[in-house]
Amino acid sequence: MRSTLTAAVLLTLAAIVPAQRTASPRSNILARARGTAVISMSSSYGGSWTAANLADGSTSTGWSSAKGAAFPHTVVFELPQPHAIISIAVDNTGDQEGSYPGISSRRVAVYGSSTSITAGFTQLSAFEARRGGRMEVTLGAPVTARWLKFVVSSNWGNAEYTEVMELEAYGEPVGPPQRVDVTVPDAALRGLTALRDSGYQAAVASWTIRSAKDPVKRQHLMQIMSSMFAQISPLAGAVRGYDIVRVEDESAQSKRIYALLVYERLPIYLMLHATSAGGLWEVHEVNLNFEGDLVFSKELLEGTPLPERDGQVPDVALRGLQALREGHDDVAVGMWTTTWPKEEVKRVRADLAKVPKALGRLNGYEVVRVFELTPHLRRIYARLDYEQGPLYLTVAAYRSGTPWQVPLGNLEFSSDAKRIFPPLLLATSGPSTPALLAGALGARNFAFLQMENGPERNPAPYKLGDRVVARYLVGGLTADATGRFHVQSTVTPFDPGGLPLYTPTKNDLVGSATDASPPGGRSWFDLPPYAPPGTYKLLIAIHDAVKNADAEFEQRFTVEGPKPEPFRQLEVRDFRLSLSKDGPAERHPVLQRGGTIYTAYQVGGMAFRGDRPDVHIALRLVGPDGKVLQDAPEQATIDEEELYHPLTFFASFSSSVNVSSDFAPGTYVFKYTLVDRVANKTANYEARFEVR
Numbered sequence: 090m091r092s093t094l095t096a097a098v099l100l101t102l103a104a105i106v107p108a109q110r111t112a113s114p115r116s117n118i119l120a121r122a123r124g125t126a127v128i129s130m131s132s133s134y135g136g137s138w139t140a141a142n143l144a145d146g147s148t149s150t151g152w153s154s155a156k157g158a159a160f161p162h163t164v165v166f167e168l169p170q171p172h173a174i175i176s177i178a179v180d181n182t183g184d185q186e187g188s189y190p191g192i193s194s195r196r197v198a199v200y201g202s203s204t205s206i207t208a209g210f211t212q213l214s215a216f217e218a219r220r221g222g223r224m225e226v227t228l229g230a231p232v233t234a235r236w237l238k239f240v241v242s243s244n245w246g247n248a249e250y251t252e253v254m255e256l257e258a259y260g261e262p263v264g265p266p267q268r269v270d271v272t273v274p275d276a277a278l279r280g281l282t283a284l285r286d287s288g289y290q291a292a293v294a295s296w297t298i299r300s301a302k303d304p305v306k307r308q309h310l311m312q313i314m315s316s317m318f319a320q321i322s323p324l325a326g327a328v329r330g331y332d333i334v335r336v337e338d339e340s341a342q343s344k345r346i347y348a349l350l351v352y353e354r355l356p357i358y359l360m361l362h363a364t365s366a367g368g369l370w371e372v373h374e375v376n377l378n379f380e381g382d383l384v385f386s387k388e389l390l391e392g393t394p395l396p397e398r399d400g401q402v403p404d405v406a407l408r409g410l411q412a413l414r415e416g417h418d419d420v421a422v423g424m425w426t427t428t429w430p431k432e433e434v435k436r437v438r439a440d441l442a443k444v445p446k447a448l449g450r451l452n453g454y455e456v457v458r459v460f461e462l463t464p465h466l467r468r469i470y471a472r473l474d475y476e477q478g479p480l481y482l483t484v485a486a487y488r489s490g491t492p493w494q495v496p497l498g499n500l501e502f503s504s505d506a507k508r509i510f511p512p513l514l515l516a517t518s519g520p521s522t523p524a525l526l527a528g529a530l531g532a533r534n535f536a537f538l539q540m541e542n543g544p545e546r547n548p549a550p551y552k553l554g555d556r557v558v559a560r561y562l563v564g565g566l567t568a569d570a571t572g573r574f575h576v577q578s579t580v581t582p583f584d585p586g587g588l589p590l591y592t593p594t595k596n597d598l599v600g601s602a603t604d605a606s607p608p609g610g611r612s613w614f615d616l617p618p619y620a621p622p623g624t625y626k627l628l629i630a631i632h633d634a635v636k637n638a639d640a641e642f643e644q645r646f647t648v649e650g651p652k653p654e655p656f657r658q659l660e661v662r663d664f665r666l667s668l669s670k671d672g673p674a675e676r677h678p679v680l681q682r683g684g685t686i687y688t689a690y691q692v693g694g695m696a697f698r699g700d701r702p703d704v705h706i707a708l709r710l711v712g713p714d715g716k717v718l719q720d721a722p723e724q725a726t727i728d729e730e731e732l733y734h735p736l737t738f739f740a741s742f743s744s745s746v747n748v749s750s751d752f753a754p755g756t757y758v759f760k761y762t763l764v765d766r767v768a769n770k771t772a773n774y775e776a777r778f779e780v781r
Contacts, residue, residue, distance in 0.1 A: 117257045119144035119237070124169030128206050128236070128273055129333045131351070131464055132158035132490060134250070135286040140164055143256045148183035151254035153192075155329055158490035162194075162241040162251055163464050165333070167272055171203055172260040173231035174213065179239075180223040180255035191246025193220045194253045198242065201234030206272060206333055208393060210238055218253075220245045225257070233263050272336045274363045274370035277346050281331050284350070288328070289318035296361070296372040314375045321377060326353030329489050332463035335389055342366070347385060349463045350377070351489050354428060355496050356466050358384035380498060391511045392462035401643065402456050403486035403493035406469045408548055410454050411536055413473065415545060418442065425484060425495040437500060448504070449476030455533055455564060457514055465489060470510055473502075481509040530565035532578070532629045532642035533607070541613055553650035554618050557582070559627060562609035567636035568602040575599050575634040580612040585623030590614060590733045593630075619693075619737040622650045655736035656694030659704075659765050661774040662739065664690040670745070679779040682750045686778055688759065692727060693739035696768035701730045703766040710746065713755025719746070752780050 119125050121144065130140040130152070138153035143164065154162050181193040197218050200210040213232050218224045237258055244251040276296065284292035293314040297307045330351040337345045342365040350357040358381045362374035376383075381390045402410075405424060412421040418441050426434045445451070452474045460468045466487050473480040485499035503509050537546040538558040551557060559580070566574040581593040591614050598608035612627075629642045656662070665674040667687045680686060695702045704727040710719040727740045761774040 115259050117144055117146065118168060118172055118260055119166050119256055119258050120146060126167050126273065126275070126278060128165040128167045128278070129163070129348075130165075130285075130330060131161070131163040131332065132330050133285055138252075139282065139286060141282070143253060146255075148180055148254040151184060151252055154251045155490055156249050158251075158329065159488055159492075160242050160251075161464060164239050164256070165206060166237045166239075166256075166258075167206060168235050168237070171233050171235045171263040172258075173233050173263055174201060174228060174237070174258055174260040175231050176225055176227040176259045177214065177237075178223060178225035178255075178257035178259075179216075179218040179253060180257065181218055181221050181253065182223055183254050184221060184252040186221045186245075189247050189250060189252075191244055191248075192250050192252045193245045194218045194241045194243075194251055195220070195245050196241070196243040198240045199226075200238040200240065201232055202236040202238070203234055204236075205335070206236050207335055210236070223255075231260065273333060273346055274344060274365070274372075276370040276372050277344075277361050277363050280361075280372060281333075281348065284328055285330050289322065290315065293318070296375065310373065317375065317377055321352075321357055321379065325355040325357055325379065328352050330465075331359075332465060334385070334463060344370075347389060349466060351465050353489055353491075355379050356381075356487050356489075360384050379496070390462070392460040392466070392468055394513060395459045395461050395467075402459060402469055403467055403488075404548075404645075405493040405495060406484050406486050407456075407535075409484070410456070410471060411545060413451060414454055414534070416451070425500055428494060429497050433497065441502070444475070444480060444502075448478055448480060451475050453534060457510070458529070460511070468499075470514055478504060479506075480504055481506045483509050530567075530631055530633055530636075530638055530640040531563070532561045532631060532640075533564045534609075535559065535561045535629075535642065535644055537646065538611075541611065550647040550649045551616060553616050553620060553622065553648060555648075556613055556615050557627075557646070558611065558613040559644070560609065560611050561629060561642070562607045563598060563631055564607055565640075566602065566608075567633050567638070569635045572602050573599065573635075574602055574608070576608065577632045577634065578610050579630040579632075580610070581628045581630075582614055583626045583628065584620050584733070584735075585625060586621070586735075587626075588733060588735065590617065590620065592732055616648055617733065617738075618741075619653050619735065619739050620648070620733075621652055621735075621737070622648050624648075653737040656739065659694040659763055659768070659770050659772040660692075661761060661763070661772070662691045662693060664688070664774065664776055666776060666778055675778075677779065679781060680748060681781060682748055682752050684748050685745050686748060687743070687745045688776070689741070689743040690774075691739040691741050692763060693737070694772075695727060695738075695765050696770075697731070697734055698767045699730075700732055700734065702727050702734075704728070704740075705764045705766065706742070707762040707764075709760045709762075711758045711760055713753055713757065718757075748780055754781050755779070 116123065127140045132154045133139050134153035134155055137150065140152050142150040143152050177199050179194060179197050185192055195218055198215040199213045201213050202209040213228060214226050216224060216226050239256055241251060280292040280295040283295045293311050296314065297310045328350060332349045332351065334347045334349055339345060344363050346361040346363065348359045350359050357377055357379055360376040361372050363370050363372045378384050409421040409424045412424065419438065422434065422438050422441060426437060454471050454473045457470045457472055466485060468483055468485045471482045473482055480502055482502040484495055486493040487496045501509055506515055538560055539546045541558050563576055563578060566576060568574050576598045578596045578598065579593045582590045584590055594612050596610040600608055624645050625648055627644045631640045666678045667673060667675055668678060668680055670687055678686060692704065695704045705723060706725040708721045708724040709717050712718050725742050756777055756779055759776045763772040
């Protein structure tokens with residue numbers, strides 16, 4: 090296969106310990122020898138780069154994501170019994186940083202659960218792994234867990250792959266030593282791993298290996314299983330991974346394993362029925378289909394509601410809802426059905442066209458909640474507020490390493506909430522609750538605008554130097570005894586590296602719960618020309634002063650443009666002379682007496698004291714005879730506070746000089762002297778022009 094400063098970001102209960110390995114006799118409880126099993130892995134390159142290497146005790150082998158697989162990358166371990174977790178570690182030592190710069194895992198969050206492989210997870214810590222090295226985190230207090238989930242949300246810059254060489258956890262068993270059967274039988278796991286890494290024929294061979302003593306039985310099972318996969322594969326594409334959703338124990342000797350198979354174009358729902366005889370597990374039934382309700386129960390298919398802080402609406406769902414609000418129903422349907430057969434698209438368009446005739450004009454929408462079945466599949470529930478009443482909608486969003494898309498058959502809407510919403514949401518969808526108070530606290534109906542007070546902007550990348558204008562509403566408010574609400578919203582833009590571009594802007598929103606329109610705000614800022622291209626984030630923090638509750642909403646957007654070159658020292662860059670204002674640069678400018686010469690340039694590489702530089706620029710104009718014709722010892726200064734000052738930061742200047750009729754013919758020189766009073770450094774720059 091392909092093969093700065095490190096800052097660790099942790100929860101307050103965690104502390105960084107030195108990266109060196111300790112000499113104490115510890116044992117990694119994630120190791121297979123300890124009875125631990127890898128339950129699921131969201132993505133894998135395959136071959137010799139699989140999740141099986143993540144706790145093998147060696148950094149010479151490791152795991153890699155599939156090419157182009159989207160973040161986050163998730164792996165779940167099942168311990169043989171509950172442990173009191175003391176510390177965790179991520180080791181990137183020995184990865185392929187030399188051949189593939191930025192391939193090391195970077196931001197990692199670790200979760201623990203004592204409930205099951207899919208529920209009850211709480212965050213133990215979040216931190217920044219070392220590039221090409223090892224980072225260990227000690228928890229402030231031991232946390233009991235049987236399932237550990239590692240979530241890698243970024244790497245150090247590689248656009249195609251992410252690698253981890255070793256994952257570690259340390260702790261002590263809770264209670265006396267015990268023999269606990271692994272929740273997912275090894276026979277099922279081996280087949281799932283073979284499916285992901287080698288294809289369905291290897292999986293079928295693995296699942297039927299226990300039947301080898303009965304060749305007729307095995308051949309029959311292999312034919313049935315292979316036929317099912319062969320019918321799925323042309324429609325779904327290549328398999329990229331799997332997620333264990335639930336394991337149901339029918340008895341001590343019988344289990345049903347429910348998993349989501351992550352195929353290229355479609356999610357495939359899978360059930361494996363495994364039984365045990367004499368301590369050996371055997372898979373003897375497989376059921377799979379791209380229609381989830383033919384394999385999963387309705388309750389299982391719904392997934393788990395995401396906390397509001399994690400409940401981001403996938404972009405494909407959000408853009409479709411925004412198109413509906415703007416009256417572009419066909420555009421919304423087109424976004425949601427890009428991979429659907431033409432006859433299905435036609436049916437959806439016809440059904441949606443009937444809605445305005447029955448309910449009138451659409452006034453707006455509210456995303457009520459986002460449920461997650463696995464990291465690859467989310468279900469969004471929304472209420473569309475038409476003039477004559479609400480329409481309830483659910484749309485599923487799926488990703489397999491590509492952008493989110495809506496898989497076939499995963500769009501439903503009805504004026505009857507009971508047909509669309511799960512029981513958990515029905516209580517919040519009734520008409521008895523004022524609209525401003527319904528649902529969970531958070532930002533809603535977010536949109537980027539073309540200009541302040543302008544229409545919504547098309548979902549296209551921004552350019553460096555563009556102005557970003559955002560609009561949002563706030564819902565899920567709490568009213569006090571007088572029926573009034575009081576919330577504060579804070580908006581902060583971040584660059585691709587997580588640095589804030591500007592000081593957060595704050596809005597104080599006060600009103601009545603019976604107001605016709607929900608409160609909201611607008612925010613705008615300019616993208617600095619010295620910022621890098623990439624994926625930016627706009628974070629909106631909401632504080633309900635009545636309930637003393639908080640919520641966060643983040644919206645990502647793409648910025649395109651050339652990557653700016655960092656300044657290594659105090660210097661003048663991109664100096665331009667021109668014969669007209671904003672005119673083209675002249676390499677050897679020549680002008681007649683009575684004309685005007687224009688200058689433009691950038692100054693960067695200065696030092697900062699806190700967030701404030703202190704640079705003074707002096708300018709002298711020297712004539713052909715060496716005499717100083719103009720002397721400006723304080724032509725310009727750079728001393729304003731700048732929150733955002735990466736190594737690419739610069740200040741831009743422009744000026745002009747009138748060449749009067751008494752200027753003698755010859756060569757004139759602009760002599761600039763830059764003095765950085767913070768770093769106590771000086772730089773000089775000269776530029777020449779000719780007068781005839």
